[in-house]
Structures are given as structure tokens and as C-alpha cells.
Amino acid sequence: MVVLSQTALDGHFSILIKTCKPPSAVLADIHTVDLSSPDAGALLVRACEDHGFFKATNHGIPAELTSRLEAEALGFFSLPQPEKDASGPANPFGYGSKAIGRNGDVGWVEYLLFSTIPEVFSAALPSALLRNRPIFQSTVEDYVVEVRNVTCHVLDLISDNLGIKPRDGISSLLRDEKSDSCFRVNHYPACPDSLQALINGRNLVGFGEHTDPQIISVLRSNNTSGFQICLRDGSWVSVPPDDTSLFFLVGDSFQVLTNGRFRTVKHRVLADHSRSRTSMIYFGGPAINQKIRPLSSLMSEGEESLYEEFTWYEYKKSAYKSRLADYRLGPFEKA
Numbered sequence: 001m002v003v004l005s006q007t008a009l010d011g012h013f014s015i016l017i018k019t020c021k022p023p024s025a026v027l028a029d030i031h032t033v034d035l036s037s038p039d040a041g042a043l044l045v046r047a048c049e050d051h052g053f054f055k056a057t058n059h060g061i062p063a064e065l066t067s068r069l070e071a072e073a074l075g076f077f078s079l080p081q082p083e084k085d086a087s088g089p090a091n092p093f094g095y096g097s098k099a100i101g102r103n104g105d106v107g108w109v110e111y112l113l114f115s116t117i118p119e120v121f122s123a124a125l126p127s128a129l130l131r132n133r134p135i136f137q138s139t140v141e142d143y144v145v146e147v148r149n150v151t152c153h154v155l156d157l158i159s160d161n162l163g164i165k166p167r168d169g170i171s172s173l174l175r176d177e178k179s180d181s182c183f184r185v186n187h188y189p190a191c192p193d194s195l196q197a198l199i200n201g202r203n204l205v206g207f208g209e210h211t212d213p214q215i216i217s218v219l220r221s222n223n224t225s226g227f228q229i230c231l232r233d234g235s236w237v238s239v240p241p242d243d244t245s246l247f248f249l250v251g252d253s254f255q256v257l258t259n260g261r262f263r264t265v266k267h268r269v270l271a272d273h274s275r276s277r278t279s280m281i282y283f284g285g286p287a288i289n290q291k292i293r294p295l296s297s298l299m300s301e302g303e304e305s306l307y308e309e310f311t312w313y314e315y316k317k318s319a320y321k322s323r324l325a326d327y328r329l330g331p332f333e334k335a
């Protein structure tokens with residue numbers, strides 16, 4: 001890994017930029033599930049077991065809503081830096097630039113992080129953002145309603161296929177009015193030529209490798225590449241972008257709910273040297289006091305939980321103390 005000080009390139013920021021080797025492969029056999037097809041449930045389960053990742057088509061979110069949200073987000077990200085900074089620093093909600101989390105992670109990215117809990121949404125959003133961009137706020141709310149609905153539909157299809165009882169056992173965690181879900185809009189500016197030249201043959205990391213702590217994450221991006229997932233054998237593969245589809249990622253909590261049957265997927269984003277990337281991600285999580293343990297209807301007779309029981313509060317607290325690339329389930333695994 002090469003670490004460069006960016007101070008010389010940009011007087012506004014003094015940060016360390018991480019690079020990594022480009023991956024060699026593109027994910028050829030990406031699981032693609034047409035959500036309107038009768039065999040969607042079986043395909044979803046297989047994808048969650050294989051890679052912890054799949055692409056969903058025919059998801060039903062109006063393209064017009066997604067475009068409107070993307071345009072609003074880009075409008076925000078194109079504001080002068082001091083205006084954006086007035087909506088930050090992200091703690092964890094609000095505007096952040098390059099710094100990710102609280103423990104020293106950095107990336108070639110700027111972002112907005114929102115809570116989906118209505119009271120937190122308004123209270124945690126910096127007044128600068130709310131005052132000046134009310135349409136942005138309502139568009140985020142509209143999009144979150146849509147993406148939550150699709151996600152719950154996907155979770156119900158998975159439950160049907162696995163025989164989980166009740167069938168809305170998992171989706172109800174996301175529908176709970178106290179569900180501690182969040183929503184993120186990431187903007188990865190094109191990496192300037194001068195920086196690219198310095199990096200020379202390696203890639204600038206937009207968002208470093210990590211797994212998501214929640215149950216399930218749903219990503220939509222523009223058509224700029226850079227998103228990669230890590231396969232079971234540890235190799236990294238690029239996921240071809242598709243702005244009409246949604247990409248679903250199994251999170252740490254889903255791995256626990258299924259007692260390891262589904263796999264949380266490690267992923268990262270590399271910056272593109274010529275095109276900027278915009279993505280929006282819904283992170284579906286449970287309420288803060290929810291106990292996370294394997295679903296009893298999924299356990300075979302005599303099967304033991306691989307994890308100590310914990311609440312989402314405990315997991316989140318531990319996650320927010322970790323670095324991005326840490327293996328966060330480790331401390332909760334039974335010896």
C-alpha cells in the first residue's frame with residue numbers, strides 16, 4: 001500500500017491517500033435476480049449463500065425519483081466547499097469529506113449520511129442543509145420509503161424460500177418505526193490527473209474495504225465503475241455498474257440471523273481517474289434494543305448458535321470503535 005500526503009496537491013485538505021493494486025477480474029457470474037420472476041426467492045437465497053451479494057432488476061423504484069435524488073445530491077456536492085462544510089462534520093450524520101468514521105479512515109470521497117428515524121433525521125441534519133435544500137430532504141424521504149419497500153419484499157421472498165416463520169420476521173425489523181436504518185449518498189470525484197500520475201499504476205481508494213454492520217444494504221450508483229466485492233477465496237472482483245438496477249449486500253447482522261448461512265460481503269470502491277461516481281445506499285437495520293441471534297425457525301435440531309447473543313446497540317457501539325477493515329463479528333463469535 002502506498003500512502004501519499006495530498007497537502008501538496010490541494011491546499012484545502014491535508015490527508016493521507018491510500019492506494020491499492022487494481023483487481024484483475026470482473027465478476028462474470030454475478031447473480032442477477034429479476035424480482036418479478038416466480039423463481040426469484042430461490043435465486044435470492046443462492047446468491048446470499050454464495051457471495052452475500054446480488055443484482056436486482058425489475059425492482060419498481062421509479063427511475064424519475066432516483067434521477068431527481070441524484071440531481072439534488074449533485075447540486076449539493078457542487079456547492080462551494082465552505083457551504084458543504086457548514087453541513088458537517090458527519091457525526092455520524094451530516095456531510096463528511098475524506099474522513100470516514102471516527103478512527104482515522106480516509107478515502108477519496110465526500111458524502112452525506114442520514115438517519116431514517118424521522119425525529120433523528122431532522123434533528124441530526126445540519127440546519128444549513130435543511131434550510132437551504134428542503135426538496136433534497138423530501139426526495140430522500142420519498143426514496144427511502146421506496147427502497148425500504150423493495151428491500152422488505154426481497155426479505156419476504158427470502159423468508160418464504162427458507163421457511164422462516166413468520167414470513168415478515170426479518171422485514172418487520174426494517175419496518176419497525178424505531179428501525180435504526182440509515183441512508184448514505186457518496187460522491188467520488190474523478191481523481192485528478194496529477195494525483196493519478198503520482199499514484200502510477202495503482203488505484204486510489206474511494207471507500208476502503210469493509211463489511212456493513214446492518215442486516216442488508218441496497219446500493220444504486222451511476223454508470224461509473226469502481227465498486228468491487230471480495231469473493232470467498234479472498235480475490236477482489238469489479239462489479240460492472242448498472243444505473244437501472246439495485247445491488248444488495250448481506251450485512252454482518254444477516255450473517256448472524258442465518259447462523260452463518262448467508263455471508264456478509266466485504267466490498268470497497270476505487271476512484272475513477274476520469275469520471276465521478278455517485279452512489280446512494282440504504283442500510284436496513286433493526287431497532288437499537290433488538291436482540292440479534294439466529295432465527296429459531298432456521299436452526300436445525302441441535303444446531304448451536306455460532307455467536308454470543310447481542311443487541312444491535314452493543315454491536316453498533318463496538319462497530320463505531322473499529323476501523324473500516326476490521327473483522328467486526330470476531331468479538332461476538334463463540335470460542
Ligand code: GA4
Pocket residue numbers: 092100101102103105113182184210211212213214283319320321322323324
Ligand atoms: C459501514 C456502513 C455504513 O456506511 C456506516 C459506516 C460507518 C460510518 O461511515 O460512520 C462506519 C462503517 C459503516 C463501519 C465501521 C465504522 C462505522 C465507519 C467506521 C469506521 C454508516 C455504518 O453503519 O457502518
